[in-house]
Amino acid sequence: MHVHRFEKLWIGLSLLLIAAFIGIVLFGFTVMNLKVPGVETGETVDPATVLSEGPFAQPGVRKVSDNHYEVYMLAQQFLFRPGSTQPLTLPAETKVTFHMTSPDVMHGFEVPGSGLNATVIPGQIATFSTRFPEAKTYGIICHQYCGSAHHNMQGEIEVVPPSEFDESNLISQ
Amino acid sequence: MPTNESDASPEISSVGDDSGKVRDISLDEFQPYGTLAVNGAYFVLLLVLYALLYFVEFATHAPHIIE
Secondary structure, three states: OOOOHHHHHHHHHHHHHHHHHHHHHHHHHHOOOOOOOOOOOOOEOOOOOOOOOOHHHOOEEEEEEOOEEEEEEEEEOOEEEOOOOOOEEEEOOOEEEEEEEOOOOOEEEEOOOOOOEEEEOOOEOEEEEEEOOOOOEEEEEOOOOOOOOHHHOEEEEEEEOHHHOOHHHOOOO | OOOOHHHOOHHHHOOOOOOOOOOOOOHHHOOOHHHHHHHHHHHHHHHHHHHHHHHHHOOOOOOOEOO
């Protein structure tokens, strides 16, 4: 079959692009060891007992080291705990690891205007780390329909300068 | 501008029996530079937008997932 040289050119470029995209994904997951947030941690939890046992019985902020904090957060109908009844306070320019699970149905966690987005599934722990670049108030919304008051399920993250971060509200390990 | 074969210009009608047909060319003589330009521009646009995704995803002044 005779193929015109122009066609050979754009067929070749298209195949090259597809190969490049596949190659970039494989490079990310092998050499850079990237992971889909919260999926490959292998951490599971029993939704029936998560409110009374383990770290989620005391949701809140814990200190890992001077520049690393972690948040155990429950997403439940129709609250983020912590986050909804009172803002979740975190230091800026500091690594923060979120661990989230749900005791009831599937929820979503999204900070609008940012790259922070996770699906919170009962029985699984969604985990990701981030660093808030500036001290300001960020919103949280649930982006998975979770029931009749889904549209009211929202929260706030109040990011303060590291020097003003009050450690007296931390959950002790 | 001619709108149908009966209005065709004298050069075309003088070619012969194949009314409206100017000349035969082989596939390689056909050079659609316009199509090449459109495809090329689209390809370049695709690469530029793919590169810009880096800024959308990671270089904004907003938090993102680091690990």
